[in-house]
Amino acid sequence: MRKMFLLAASLLLCSCAGTSTQSTMPAKAEFKPKAGDRVLAEWGSETFEEATIKSVEGGKAQVVFGDNSENSVKLPEEVMPIPSTAIKVAPGDYVLGQYPFQKAMWIGGRVNSANGATVNIKFSNTDADSDVPADKVVKAPDYMIPAIKKDLNQ
Numbered sequence: 075m076r077k078m079f080l081l082a083a084s085l086l087l088c089s090c091a092g093t094s095t096q097s098t099m100p101a102k103a104e105f106k107p108k109a110g111d112r113v114l115a116e117w118g119s120e121t122f123e124e125a126t127i128k129s130v131e132g133g134k135a136q137v138v139f140g141d142n143s144e145n146s147v148k149l150p151e152e153v154m155p156i157p158s159t160a161i162k163v164a165p166g167d168y169v170l171g172q173y174p175f176q177k178a179m180w181i182g183g184r185v186n187s188a189n190g191a192t193v194n195i196k197f198s199n200t201d202a203d204s205d206v207p208a209d210k211v212v213k214a215p216d217y218m219i220p221a222i223k224k225d226l227n228q
């Protein structure tokens with residue numbers, strides 16, 4: 075009886091080890107901002123701005139924007155890293171893009187086209203279509219997408 079139990083347990087372990095891919099997949103790095111970090115922080119409706127984290131306490135961060143105004147933002151929802159490389163986007167994706175006419179602002183919108191170097195975005199709260207460098211685009215936070223769709227009349 076004991077031999078049958080050990081054999082069954084061995085077979086179970088072997089079959090699980092052969093089918094599991096989760097252990098070989100790298101874990102996504104969690105963004106944990108700290109005081110002094112430069113980030114994108116929610117500034118207003120469908121808008122993020124570049125800011126510096128002044129302090130972090132619990133689930134909130136105090137940030138300072140370029141005009142020296144301050145705001146308290148929720149972590150991690152209302153803060154994200156400033157991108158250092160381009161991300162892959164496709165037409166129809168909802169993103170935040172650096173607004174060409176006010177570069178500190180990253181405004182929500184929908185991708186019209188992407189050609190590698192630039193991404194053409196229909197910005198939600200300006201109703202403008204503009205080309206943005208591909209490394210100045212990030213995926214829009216999930217909670218923001220319904221507001222972007224509403225502003226774009228979708």
